[in-house]
Amino acid sequence: MTHTPEPAPQPIQPDSAPPDSDTRRDFIVEIPPALIEALHRARSVAVLTGAGISAESGIPTFRDAQTGLWSRYRPEELATPAAFEQNPRLVWEWYAWRRELISRARPNPGHLALAEMETRLPHFTLITQNVDGLHQRAGSGKAAPLIELHGNIQRVKCYQENRVVDRWQETDDPPPRCPHCGGWLRPDVVWFGEPLPWEALAAAQAAARACEIFFSIGTSALVEPAASLPLLALRRGARLVEINLHETPLTPHATHFLPCAAGAALPALLRQTWSQGG
Numbered sequence: 592m593t594h595t596p597e598p599a600p601q602p603i604q605p606d607s608a609p610p611d612s613d614t615r616r617d618f619i620v621e622i623p624p625a626l627i628e629a630l631h632r633a634r635s636v637a638v639l640t641g642a643g644i645s646a647e648s649g650i651p652t653f654r655d656a657q658t659g660l661w662s663r664y665r666p667e668e669l670a671t672p673a674a675f676e677q678n679p680r681l682v683w684e685w686y687a688w689r690r691e692l693i694s695r696a697r698p699n700p701g702h703l704a705l706a707e708m709e710t711r712l713p714h715f716t717l718i719t720q721n722v723d724g725l726h727q728r729a730g731s732g733k734a735a736p737l738i739e740l741h742g743n744i745q746r747v748k749c750y751q752e753n754r755v756v757d758r759w760q761e762t763d764d765p766p767p768r769c770p771h772c773g774g775w776l777r778p779d780v781v782w783f784g785e786p787l788p789w790e791a792l793a794a795a796q797a798a799a800r801a802c803e804i805f806f807s808i809g810t811s812a813l814v815e816p817a818a819s820l821p822l823l824a825l826r827r828g829a830r831l832v833e834i835n836l837h838e839t840p841l842t843p844h845a846t847h848f849l850p851c852a853a854g855a856a857l858p859a860l861l862r863q864t865w866s867q868g869g
């Protein structure tokens with residue numbers, strides 16, 4: 592399956608509150624008792640994250656009006672194979688800018704809470720659309736699988752041979768060249784129109800099918816095939832929990848919708864579910 596935005600992006604209102612006041616809402620996030628009970632009983636939980644979970648680390652999302660990357664840049668000029676072939680320097684430099692931004696960012700309380708959650712549940716799978724590596728830096732992926740659906744911006748691969756490259760020579764005329772074949776190097780991320788790594792997608796689908804609770808966190812739920820994972824879980828009888836500042840096409844299907852910042856909701860969920868050692 593290829594990486595496609597589907598349906599067309601909806602207009603989303605800009606966030607009305609700055610990140611600081613989102614964090615203060617931490618104190619009033621009430622987790623539904625039925626969800627707490629379900630988490631105590633659950634043997635298998637899957638979580639899908641999107642750009643919203645990293646927003647509180649200062650990394651721009653894609654589709655939020657005004658602040659989202661796709662409100663300032665055109666994906667077809669920066670995130671497709673055709674864009675790279677047409678202007679490889681522009682594409683390389685745009686990703687180099689984002690890589691730099693990401694390397695200066697730090698995991699936020701939402702990432703940290705998910706890293707803690709994987710130690711609390713018998714079977715836990717974290718599936719992310721993010722390429723920023725902040726889940727790993729928060730400690731996720733040690734006690735449970737962490738699946739990167741769209742690659743990782745810190746990795747680089749050869750455009751020609753599709754193989755990951757560890758070292759390369761920087762150049763005044765980017766993109767740098769592959770040390771093996773001399774072809775262009777590109778970020779190891781999934782661009783629009785490209786297939787997802789099939790093992791990653793298969794593992795994510797298996798986790799969605801097997802889980803009793805599926806969380807969709809900080810994603811607009813518009814980009815396929817990731818957008819179908821919560822629906823797959825739902826069809827198999829899972830409880831669906833959505834955490835997002837705004838409603839999405841998934842919201843009407845959610846068993847629980849927590850309309851708040853991930854960095855507030857997830858620590859509250861952790862505290863309210865496991866504070867009594869449950």
Ligand code: APR
Pocket residue numbers: 603613640641642643644646647652653654655659720721741808809810811812813814834835836837839851852853854
């Ligand atoms: N907490 C929770 N949700 C948030 C927060 C926050 N602090 N901040 C923003 N959001 C929500 C927004 O309301 C929005 O629904 O996060 C979502 C971000 O959506 P997108 O920008 O569309 O990001 P995502 O769903 O991850 O995009 C999917 O699109 O361009 C591609 O490959 C790129 O992986 C990306 C994919």
